Amino acid sequence: MPMPHLLRYSRNRTTSVEQPTPGTLRAACRLQDNLMEAEVEITVGLPDLDITAVEGRILRDERGVCRGGLEALENAVGVRIGPGMAKIIKGLVGEDFPCRQLVFMVEECCHGVILYFTKDELQAVPDDPDEAREHFARLIRKNIRLYNRCAAFAPGSSITEGIEPPSGDTPS
């Protein structure tokens, strides 16, 4: 029996976003675990947020499933980052794509791009909790799709107090 508490498996995944030129973002996702090592990089055009290039690289694959036909990943070029993108990317790359991990890493890059912009938005949130609450309430009123998207924006939270649910959204 191995020594208790020795790690039997570990995974590290890093996603980063940078802006190399005023009209371009580059997002990269790197994965390393006991069974796999891989990298995906996407280039995103601004201001449309459309994917203009995708590259995937398998450095190690103990399962041997991520082989052949990886160029289909490039079918994600042209997809605009935003709601529904994951489904579109999966559809374009194809259900038969041999490496689901790489597709997931493209999605992680896209989420990274969204968070890159979210971070910028959050710079404007006041430190004072009441003012912060009001800031987020205004955000929801402005974009009602955010209503009930998470616990903080759910009916009953202090942030959504006084906000009418969008039609079709029944508080539970």
Next chain:
Amino acid sequence: MLGFQRNKRVGIWTEGPHRLVAHGILDDDIYGLEVRMVVDPATREVRSVEGWWNRWTTPDCPLAAERLQDAVGVTIDDEDLARRLQRTVGRRGCRHFANILIECCHSAREAIDLLRYEKARESAPGLTFRGFLDPSRPPESAGGAAEAARPPAATEASGPHRTAALRPEDLTGPFIDLHVHTSPASPCSSAPVDDLIREAVRIGLDGICLTDHNHLWSPEDVEALKQKHGFLVLRGNEIITDQGDVVVFGLERDVRGIARLEDLREEVVRAGGFMIAAHPFRGFLTFGVDKLGLTPEKAMERKIFQYVDGVEILNGKVNAEENRFAGEVAGGLGRVLTGGSDAHEVEEVGQYATRLASPVRNEQDLIEALKTGRTAPVAFRREVSDARAEA
């Protein structure tokens, strides 16, 4: 210069034979959170989850941690795992918690594979990891590895008198998906029959059997489909019995409601048909083999196995452990072994299929081919379709 960075780390360790612990950290420029999740390696079920924030954004974000309990009871092999966790933990709690939980579940799955591989190597030191994962490995060798993740109580019984499964390459007949559902004939399916057939043709299957729930296709409709697509379409029926679901071929009666197994058997024998126990252990791991005390030998005594000709040992709607267990039981009983996708969506057809030993043009040919017992269940999409595409 970096504008945003997210780091996720998962570490997994064991605490005795029944607890696999996953610790996940998500740390990025905006959020910092951690989860600690316990998985039962035998049932592959999430037993407990706790989580906490280190950094967050809105004053109400801390409310999200309690929704982590929605993940308790989830099976890490669930094909729909990511969507399920996003809908529950993500939508009601926080999508970043869901994100790291999904990462933990996937990692736990891989960790269990590694543990089983280590166990398998004790008896086969030369076994490679890819060789270990090869689904065409005979069930008896796979069984030993599977037992690595089971509690001792379930592994104490001696092995049954197993019959080795034939490999697809041992046979020359057609690959047929013996178990598919179409819409609207099966209310639970969303696969229109024409789309399903087109997909079956595309991936290279030689035929499919329409086995809608308690619904018998008319010979005329099926003949029309055959003509339209130039593809072998056969009629079957998945009948709900008091002992579980049974796929039946050769019965010209539209059975409604729940059938008594003995009655159904009598009728099928009279008709010269063939009965297959469908996904006989679906969901049994949910309860845990240890709690049920179920061994292959004990399972062989189940009534259903006395009344069927064959057992579906590869089914697309159950997890690998349940399929493997079915293989052990069917092999021990010497029943005919079959595979079928149990497709309810177009893209699921052909996940599993059965290779037969002789040509099949109609249901009668199929029944005769099945009765020879020379069948090879196969993970068709992965092992045949993808391999052909690569070649």
